Amino acid sequence: MALCYSQLIPAMTELQTDWVECVPNVSEGRDRAVLEAIAAAVRAVDGVRLIDMDPGAATHRTVFTFVGPAAAVLEAAFQLVAAAAERIDMRSHRGAHPRLGAADVVPFVPLGATPMELCVKLARQLGERIGCELEIPVYLYEAAASRPQRRSLSDVRAGEYEGLADKLRDPEWAPDFGPARFDPRRGATVVGARPLLIAYNVNLNTRERKPAHDIALAVRESGRLRRDAAGQIVRDPDGKAQRLPGRLEEVRGVGWTIPEYGRAQVSLNLTDYRTSGLHDAFEAIAEEAAERGLRATGSEIVGLVPLEALLEAGRYYLRRQGRSAAVPDAELIHIAVLSLGLNEIGAFEPRERVIEYKIAPPAALADGSVAAFLDALSSAAPTPGGGCVAALGAAMSAALTAMGAGLAFAKSEPTQEAPELEALGRRAQALKTRLLELVDQDALAFDAVLAARRRPKRSDADRAAREQAIADAGREATRVPLAVLEATAELLELIGPAAQAVPASAASDIGVALLFASAAAEGAALNVSINLPGLADADERRRFHKRMEQALDAARGRAGALRAELDRRLG
DSSP states (O other): OOOOHHHHSOOOGGGTTOEEEEOOEESOSSOHHHHHHHHHHHHTSTTOEEEEEEEETTTTEEEEEEEEEHHHHHHHHHHHHHHHHHHOOGGGOOOSSOOSBSEEEEEEEEOTTOOHHHHHHHHHHHHHHIIIIIOOOEEEEETTOSSGGGSSHHHHTTTTGGGHHHHHHSGGGOOSBSOSSOOTTTBOEEEEEOOOOEEEEEEESOOOHHHHHHHHHHHSTTOEEOBOTTSOBOBOTTSOBOEEOOSOTTEEEEEEEEGGGTEEEEEEEESOTTTSOHHHHHHHHHHHHHHTTOOEEEEEEESOBOHHHHHHHHHHHHHHTTOOSOSOHHHHHHHHHHHHTTTSSSOOOHHHHBHHHHHSOOOTTTTSOHHHHHHHHTSSSSOSOHHHHHHHHHHHHHHHHHHHHHHHHHTSOTTTHHHHHHHHHHHHHHHHHHHHHHHHHHHHHHHHHHHHHTSOOSSHHHHHHHHHHHHHHHHHHHHHHHHHHHHHHHHHHHHHHHHHHSOGGGHHHHHHHHHHHHHHHHHHHHHHHHHGGGOOOHHHHHHHHHHHHHHHHHHHHHHHHHHHHHHHHHO
16 A cells, blocks of 8 residues: 555645646536535635536536646645545446546646646545545546556446446456445546546437447547457457547547437547547538438537637638638637537537636736726726737737738638638737737736835845845736737738738728837837836846847838838828
């Protein structure tokens, strides 16, 4: 038996800046009081945000999603497992979804630049603590697996809860942590580390499970067992069963019936949505369904979804329509929701279902109305100020540039200029989004400077902390307008091709884009300059100043050349 958690791992304070997502699945989808008690155990941990709780009555299963610094997420995961183990009795559990225990599976997912290795450590720490303190058998899977045959969750969960007692008696399936004895009330827990996946179900116009599962076998990567004309499994000379691979890589799936929906579903896990996306899965299932006289009527996402997965689906369907995919994110999401039928079972609200939107802090300025922004700008409050206006002006210039690229796309030859114009529009849209983010970042940076200056100076420790806070805030107050300046210089690279491609009737729009971008670059440079003297580190000051000069020179040079071109076009 391994040492207990408190003896095994030292304090994890060095991990506080690494953000992790945890997506536990518990074997309860019907008793709201039980689910709220489990959710309360997560919310009670400081630093953790519970961003989703998605119950399913037919599957009798709920997916929780929470995020935060690694140490806090680790503690919340343990508290969730403990709460589930206390309140869920597997002896009476029946549901459509495979499961081994009350707290069935607990995966850790790296966010941003967080390395997978950190999530592997968290999984092993959690598994050891569950086994030691709760005396629940624990299996490790995916990147945290202790041996190759345990990487796959479906392999670990084979036989399910009903076969767990026999599995625990098999030395090959001794748990990684905890006792090798069957606990009929709590079952076992599977803990792991994995990349972000999408739980995605496609609806069929039938109540029958068999065709749904047959379609799952056709599309999932592992496919199905190869059989001969007599229906017998075909084996290789070593006796290993041969398989016919499915259509989609990085996809796992089964078919089931959901009585509460009155239909069958093909239930998939997209383990790498960049390899096989939502649209790939939906279209493959639609084709397989049509071959069987069925129809894919819509789909649902269980839990949360990465923004890029929806955006890529939207781009796919716009291109099928012969339209440019260089449109705002909101339009891409709208097209994806319509095309995939994500509203068929229940309303799909992007602000509640997209991971990035759930994690992101509120954008008080960028998400508000124009009138509200101008009212705040005209008040005596220090923010928003000139830095915010520079960022917003550049964002408006990027929006006009994207509009110009879209107008040119509509008149272009599909096989010639269109791909370049779409790429141009997409870059402009991305810069628009980035610059809008910088509007709020500029206000927050200046507010942080004011807050740092207001810190107490009563003791040496107070004064040292205040000086450090002022230095950190000053660095951020310089970085943000520099980011605006550099993004605007990049934007001016796009305005040139847009100016050449737009119809004559839109040349004035690109002219306005140029003027706004030029003014934004000059304004952002002013905001960098005013903050530079506050940087105590001379080397850092020189680095910021050099970047500012380079970006401003580039912006001015591009703006001058573009003004001459636009004057020529406008006559």
